[in-house]
Amino acid sequence: MKKKLNYDYCQAAPVLEWMSQKWVLxxxxxxxxxxxxSIRFSELFRTIPQVSEKVLASTLDYLLQEGLVTRERFEEVPPRVEYSxxxxxxxxxxxxxxxxxxxxxHFEQIVKGRK
Structure with a gap:
């Protein structure tokens, strides 16, 4: 996910980018x-039925890069990774x-207005 906004012009740009990404929030x-x-990838994946594994992994990578999520790997068999x-x-x-x-x-009104 690329940065699109001009940070020199608007210091709120990173926040606007977070809010504009489909799955980030x-x-x-x-x-x-x-x-x-913290939560494991598989548990998180089960709670968001509309998202694919690839998109979830990409979104988590983006959140990691942005400093919004941490990833902890546990040296177990099988290996375990948790996000927080x-x-x-x-x-x-x-x-x-x-x-x-x-x-x-206002959910119902918003959805009704979209039709």
């Missing part, structure tokens, strides 16, 4: 909603929670 919210601090949100990601989700709540509150 969904993946971050699913990780946040998980009852533990970084403090800046948790803070970001806390700040946009009002936008998410607004979307949930």
């Amino acid at each position: 969904v993946v971050m919210l699913r990780i946040e909603e998980y009852e533990k601090e 949100l970084t403090p800046i990601a948790k803070d970001f989700l806390r700040e946009i929670s009002y936008v998410i709540e607004w979307g949930q509150l």
Whole structure:
């Protein structure tokens, strides 16, 4: 996923990029909603039925590059990898929670308006 916006012009550009990526918020919210601090790829994949494994892996790679997710590998047999949100990601989700709540509150009206 490429950076598209001019950072010199707008320092909010990285945040706008995060919000404009199709699966970024969904993946971050699913990780946040998980009852533990971290989640395995397979568990995360099961919670998002519309996403393919390839797209989920690509989205997680993007989140890693952006510093929003950490990846921890456990040296076990079989190997285990878990993902968790970084403090800046948790803070970001806390700040946009009002936008998410607004979307949930007006969901039916938004969908109806699209037809």
